[in-house]
Amino acid sequence: MRAATPTALRLAELARADHEVDVELTSDQLFRAHARFVASLAYRLLGRSDEVDDLVQDVFLAAQRSLASLRAKDAARAWLATITVRKARRRLRVRRLWMTIGLDRDDGSELAVTSHEAGPYTMTLIAELFARLDRIPTDQRIAWTLRYLQNEQLDVVAARCGCSLATVKRRIEAVSAQLEAEEPRR
Amino acid sequence: MNRFDFSRAAARSVDPYGDPSALEVAAARFARARVRQQTTRVGLLVTAVVVAGIAVGWVERSSGSDAAIAPPIAVLPVGAKAPPPPRAPAPPAPSPSAWLRVGGTDVVKLDDATELEVTRSGSDSAQLQLRAGGVRIAGGSQVHLTTGRVDIRAQRAVFSAQSHDRTLEVSVEHGTIDLAWPGEHRQLAAGASMTVSTVASPSESALPPVGAPTVEEAPPAEELGAPGARDPVEELLRAADASRRNGDTTAAIAQLRRATELADPRRPTVLFTLGKLLLGAGRADEAAGVFAEAAATDPHGLLIEDSLAREIEAWAAAHQPERAQTRARAYLARYPHGLFRDAVIHWSKTSR
Numbered sequence: 001m002r003a004a005t006p007t008a009l010r011l012a013e014l015a016r017a018d019h020e021v022d023v024e025l026t027s028d029q030l031f032r033a034h035a036r037f038v039a040s041l042a043y044r045l046l047g048r049s050d051e052v053d054d055l056v057q058d059v060f061l062a063a064q065r066s067l068a069s070l071r072a073k074d075a076a077r078a079w080l081a082t083i084t085v086r087k088a089r090r091r092l093r094v095r096r097l098w099m100t101i102g103l104d105r106d107d108g109s110e111l112a113v114t115s116h117e118a119g120p121y122t123m124t125l126i127a128e129l130f131a132r133l134d135r136i137p138t139d140q141r142i143a144w145t146l147r148y149l150q151n152e153q154l155d156v157v158a159a160r161c162g163c164s165l166a167t168v169k170r171r172i173e174a175v176s177a178q179l180e181a182e183e184p185r186r
Numbered sequence: 187m188n189r190f191d192f193s194r195a196a197a198r199s200v201d202p203y204g205d206p207s208a209l210e211v212a213a214a215r216f217a218r219a220r221v222r223q224q225t226t227r228v229g230l231l232v233t234a235v236v237v238a239g240i241a242v243g244w245v246e247r248s249s250g251s252d253a254a255i256a257p258p259i260a261v262l263p264v265g266a267k268a269p270p271p272p273r274a275p276a277p278p279a280p281s282p283s284a285w286l287r288v289g290g291t292d293v294v295k296l297d298d299a300t301e302l303e304v305t306r307s308g309s310d311s312a313q314l315q316l317r318a319g320g321v322r323i324a325g326g327s328q329v330h331l332t333t334g335r336v337d338i339r340a341q342r343a344v345f346s347a348q349s350h351d352r353t354l355e356v357s358v359e360h361g362t363i364d365l366a367w368p369g370e371h372r373q374l375a376a377g378a379s380m381t382v383s384t385v386a387s388p389s390e391s392a393l394p395p396v397g398a399p400t401v402e403e404a405p406p407a408e409e410l411g412a413p414g415a416r417d418p419v420e421e422l423l424r425a426a427d428a429s430r431r432n433g434d435t436t437a438a439i440a441q442l443r444r445a446t447e448l449a450d451p452r453r454p455t456v457l458f459t460l461g462k463l464l465l466g467a468g469r470a471d472e473a474a475g476v477f478a479e480a481a482a483t484d485p486h487g488l489l490i491e492d493s494l495a496r497e498i499e500a501w502a503a504a505h506q507p508e509r510a511q512t513r514a515r516a517y518l519a520r521y522p523h524g525l526f527r528d529a530v531i532h533w534s535k536t537s538r
Contacts, residue, residue: 039201040202044200056212056216
């Protein structure tokens with residue numbers, strides 16, 4: 001029988017990956033514990049800060065429906081990451097569709113990156129990077145983002161993308177080759 | 187670090203919810219979204235229930251159930267009287283001898299003068315003797331109708347037999363009947379009709395030829411029904427028929443009275459016939475007594491309902507309303523949905 005003491009659960013304990021859990025999580029606790037991680041991942045996947053909030057809300061609303069099936073807290077982060085990748089893939093595909101027919105906005109709003117430390121030059125570099133990633137096929141972009149922006153291991157990337165390790169390697173190499181080819185020569 | 191590596195590192199350093207206030211705003215937004223999601227779920231559930239209810243109601247209505255088309259129930263205050271339902275005009279009193287059912291066969295009397303005797307009846311067979319008038323017979327059982335020397339046998343057929351002075355007119359509506367008389371046999375199919383003589387031809391008997399007076403000399407009742415006779419009741423009944431056809435109702439009544447004095451299984455039928463003759467002759471008091479005796483003689487017979495109804499008619503005709511009403515109550519108690527219900531109610535009211 002589960003202990004009905006969710007309020008006794010401390011957020012710091014909740015966020016610890018090695019914490020063994022057998023207590024009931026509330027969706028609010030889950031949000032406060034992992035929202036920052038999910039938001040960072042969402043930003044790296046989408047490259048646009050104004051879409052991050054929407055994706056974070058989508059991820060936690062979806063997680064709330066399946067929260068009862070979550071047995072261990074240490075699996076929460078990986079579980080939320082998988083949901084985030086899946087939902088981001090859908091958004092990126094829609095975005096590419098709009099870009100294909102010329103209806104995707106390109107007004108430089110991504111420059112309004114939420115970063116207190118980043119100056120104008122850094123923000124410009126970030127915007128350039130994501131603008132180049134927007135031209136890359138979605139699955140390849142996700143694999144590369146998870147590997148080089150999220151710093152995930154290849155097997156983890158394969159698990160997040162739902163494909164084999166070889167496929168992930170091939171996708172990452174393809175993106176790297178394209179980005180290097182586009183790198184301006186000094 | 188080149189430009190590309192620097193941009194990667196910069197992208198990794200971005201933390202959208204690094205500001206605690208941004209996290210609080212997102213948490214509040216998430217709380218509102220949760221409430222909105224739950225409200226939407228409840229709304230969808232309620233909508234589904236309403237749609238299902240409408241669908242069920244529509245299906246019931248389209249299937250024509252009584253509940254769906256039943257008129258609304260009127261709600262009256264306590265003590266209030268509901269308005270009386272509109273009364274349909276009273277139907278005319280039916281003829282009390284309209285028809286009877288015997289052995290699975292429906293027998294309809296075609297005129298008031300019909301005299302029909304049930305000589306035998308079973309669960310699926312009936313043996314009838316037509317003395318006068320006409321009948322229409324319809325049924326699935328085996329029927330054997332005798333009129334004079336003519337025998338009609340039918341099974342699952344509908345036919346009419348109308349007796350005239352010395353002939354019998356038979357017409358078949360459905361099925362096939364076998365028509366037989368001495369020396370002859372015919373089979374009539376649906377749509378066929380035939381007229382046959384009910385008496386022997388001049389060569390076979392001493393009857394006068396066609397066109398001669400048909401007055402039959404009926405012997406006195408005292409001479410009939412003698413102990414030595416072959417079938418005294420049969421002889422008396424034939425004599426009474428002859429007397430009645432000759433217009434001598436008094437003689438017919440006397441002969442039937444003589445027949446009722448003999449111990450015979452046909453006594454209830456004879457009594458009933460006698461009652462009808464007395465009632466027709468205006469002797470309603472006597473008729474009522476005879477009908478009562480007929481009913482008492484065979485309390486489970488085929489003519490019990492007819493006898494009881496005729497008795498009420500006779501008491502009403504004799505201007506004895508109390509007796510008519512008493513017997514009417516007895517009839518309605520025994521036959522609440524009887525054949526003569528309306529007629530009995532009519533007689534019990536008109537006798538006042």
